Amino acid sequence: DTAVSQTPKYLVTQMGNDKSIKCEQNLGHDTMYWYKQDSKKFLKIMFSYNNKELIINETVPNRFSPKSPDKAHLNLHINSLELGDSAVYFCASSQGPGQGTSPLHFGNGTRLTVT
C-alpha cells in the first residue's frame, strides 16, 4: 500500500549515459513533483505537473526531461549524465492547486551516483 513509489532506489552509472527514474502515486493526487537533494541536503524543486500538465519548470538543464503519461505517474529521464548530477532525487505528490493546502507526500528517493 505504498503511497508514492519510485524506482530504482539506487542508480550507479557512468558519465555520458542516459537513465530514467520512475515514479507512481496511488493517492489520487493531481500534482506530482521532482526534487533534487544535493550533498548538503538542500532540496530544490525541479519540475511539477498537474494532471499531466507541466506547471513548474525551474532552471534545470534540458538534459532532464520529465514525462507524465497520466496523473498517477511522473518519470524523469536524464540524458548525457554528468558528475554533478549525482544526488538524491525525490518524487512527491500533493492535492492539486485550489484544493487547500495538503502536504507533499514523498517517495523514498533515488540515489544517483555518476562515475
Next chain:
Amino acid sequence: AQKITQTQPGMFVQEKEAVTLDCTYDTSDPSYGLFWYKQPSSGEMIFLIYQGSYDQQNATEGRYSLNFQKARKSANLVISASQLGDSAMYFCAMSRINTGNQFYFGTGTSLTVIP
C-alpha cells in the same frame, strides 16, 4: 521571492528534554501553508505537522507542536520529551496555495538527541 530560513544547522538536546527548531519565512501572499518534515539517516522524508496561514491556533501532532507567530513570520517546531529516534534532519517548508501549490524548503536543521 519566497524564502524559508533555518538558522540552526545543528542542534543537540538531552533525551526527554524539549527542543525548539527555528524557522522564519518571507512571503507577500496572504494564503500559504507551513510544514515540517523529518529526514532520518535512512533518507525518507516524513511529514510531521502543518499550519495554515489563517489558522488561529497553533498546530499540534503528538509530541510535535508548531509555534506560529504570523506577525514575526516564524513557524518554529517544538518537540517535547525528545527521544533518541528524533535524531534526524528537520526541514521547514512553505507552500503558496494559489499558485500551483509550489513548495519551498529551508536548508534544514540536524538534530541530535543525546542519551
